[in-house]
Amino acid sequence: MVPLENYLALSAIVFALGVYGVLARRNAVMILMSVELMLNAVNINFVAFAAYLDPGRIVGAIFAVFIITVAAAEVGLALAIVIRLFRNRATANVDEAATMKW
Amino acid sequence: MEGFGPSFAFWVLAALTLVAAGGVMVSRNLLHAVLFLILTFIGVAGFFVLLSADFIAMAQVIIYVGAIAVLVLFAVLLTPRSGRDNGETRWALPGILLAVCLAAIFLFVVHDTAWNTVDEAPAGLDARALGTALLTTWVVPFEIASVLLTAALVGAIMLTRSPEEEAEDALV
Numbered sequence: 001m002v003p004l005e006n007y008l009a010l011s012a013i014v015f016a017l018g019v020y021g022v023l024a025r026r027n028a029v030m031i032l033m034s035v036e037l038m039l040n041a042v043n044i045n046f047v048a049f050a051a052y053l054d055p056g057r058i059v060g061a062i063f064a065v066f067i068i069t070v071a072a073a074e075v076g077l078a079l080a081i082v083i084r085l086f087r088n089r090a091t092a093n094v095d096e097a098a099t100m101k102w
Numbered sequence: 103m104e105g106f107g108p109s110f111a112f113w114v115l116a117a118l119t120l121v122a123a124g125g126v127m128v129s130r131n132l133l134h135a136v137l138f139l140i141l142t143f144i145g146v147a148g149f150f151v152l153l154s155a156d157f158i159a160m161a162q163v164i165i166y167v168g169a170i171a172v173l174v175l176f177a178v179l180l181t182p183r184s185g186r187d188n189g190e191t192r193w194a195l196p197g198i199l200l201a202v203c204l205a206a207i208f209l210f211v212v213h214d215t216a217w218n219t220v221d222e223a224p225a226g227l228d229a230r231a232l233g234t235a236l237l238t239t240w241v242v243p244f245e246i247a248s249v250l251l252t253a254a255l256v257g258a259i260m261l262t263r264s265p266e267e268e269a270e271d272a273l274v
Contacts, residue, residue, distance in 0.1 A: 001109075002112045004219055005212050009213075010116050012209055012212060013120060013123075013205055014142075015204070015205075016201040016202070016204050016205035016208070017123045017124065017126075017201065018123075019200065019201045019204055020127060020198060021126070023193065023197035023200060023201070024193055024194045024197035025190075025191060026191065027132065029132060029181075030132065030135060033135060033139050034126075036139065037123055037126065037139070040143065040146045044146060044149055047153050047155045048153060050155070051154065052220065053217070053219060053220060054220070055220050057155075057227050057228075058235045062232070062240055064158050065158070065161065066243060068158075068166070069247045069250070070247070070250065071166075071170065072165055072169060072170060072251070072254075073250050073254035074254075075170045075174065076173065076255065076258045077257055077258055079173055079177040080258035080261040081261060082177055083177060083181065083261075083262050084261050086181045092181065093190060
């Protein structure tokens with residue numbers, strides 16, 4: 001059986017890739033995709049913990065289900081905001097939409 | 103779960119997922135990044151199958167690959183060509199440094215902790231038990247999640263209306 005550490009290490013690397021994408025990329029859609037990557041890494045962690053640490057296996061799976069739900073809501077709203085940004089500013093660069101930033 | 107098969111499947115899936123996730127970060131064209139992202143989602147679904155969480159794997163394929171990725175693709179295709187350029191990167195070096203440090207800390211913690219794993223062979227995740235738990239113990243978060251989805255849907259529709267529709271509403 002694959003050790004639990006392998007799953008955790010893999011999800012840590014995927015999460016770090018997502019962190020880099022959020023920090024360094026300037027395209028709004030790209031930042032959104034990096035957030036999705038991070039949420040997926042968290043989901044791997046939850047399901048792996050449920051399989052390896054909890055004999056009942058339910059709670060980790062429930063967390064994963066809720067994370068998937070919230071991710072769906074988040075993507076729907078964020079893409080609506082991106083389309084709106086395109087219509088008003090003709091750009092997807094988040095640095096050019098910094099009117100409220102001093 | 104003994105033997106060669108699961109660990110071989112793990113390494114193949116790990117290679118697929120990591121290469122695809124790296125491709126999302128590296129590719130300069132936003133469309134290619136979305137396609138790599140779909141590949142990553144499929145790899146993660148493979149991990150869920152490997153962890154014998156069939157229901158979560160199915161939900162992953164249907165919601166992430168089927169809905170979220172297609173939504174992102176639509177958003178990319180609906181926006182003008184100028185927005186499809188993904189090349190711009192600011193503060194790349196601090197970003198890489200922070201990501202590497204974060205990964206190092208995570209890997210150290212994962213390696214250093216004595217995980218209190220259950221020894222018995224994992225039974226498959228029971229979808230019936232999951233549904234029962236969702237509608238009894240977790241019913242309040244479940245309802246809140248449904249309200250959240252409705253609110254997000256209404257908000258997305260409100261945000262993406264055309265200027266003509268908004269002008270019509272202003273008269274009423």
